[in-house]
Amino acid sequence: MHVAVEDGNAVVDDARIEACVREANAALARYGVSVWVRAVVELRDTTTIETPDQRLALAKVARRDGSVHVFFVDRVELATARNGDQRVSGMHWRYHGLSPRVRAREYVAVAHNAPRTTLAHEIGHTFGLGHDEDVDNLMCSCKRGESPSFSARQGRRLRSGARRFLDRARPRAQPRRVERVRFSRAERIELVRQVRAPSRAERAPRTSR
Secondary structure, eight states: OEEETTTTEEEOHHHHHHHHHHHHHHHHHHGGGGOOOOOOOEEESSSOOHHHHHHHHHHSSSSSSOOEEEEEEEEEEEEETTTEEEESSSEEEEOOOOOOOOTTTTEEEEETOTTHHHHHHHHHHHHTTOOOOOTTTTTOOOOOOOOOOOHHHHHHHHHHHHHHHHHSSOOOOOOOOOOOOOOHHHHHHHHHTOOOOOOOHHHOOOOOO
């Protein structure tokens, strides 16, 4: 958890964080998925997320270490083709550029005054879920009902998506380096003799009486 600090005060307190995590786990537990707070650290350089540069800057903090990096900030704003700049409760962001320093990094951002269900919604995006039009579904981007939840189909996708998320964080094995060996002409001739094709007599099957 990365918590923005403004004028010396955190934008959310521990109780707020715990309430959001509790709400998320209540929805995830049914499908065998749970999240827990690994650490809470202060975020002093950014209190709002409004520009592409600000979003990219957070990607440099969100290392691929198996954690869902959550940034609690004062304001989250996205630019859409239909509505232009629009203030939102939260977002899931993933880098799709070519920079090797932040390749495939992703994180979740939540506004300080967002509904408690926002964290569960953004974790759903992190694990591969899209939006849903049902007001009783946690993945609805509308004003949700009193007790929104994930569907059984979404639950199955959450489980597989959580596994893929953890797999992406595992370091990949480096290819083994093949050493080149140089042989003299005499050694090459000897190797050819050793791997020569068998003679007709050698190829003939042996029988026993």
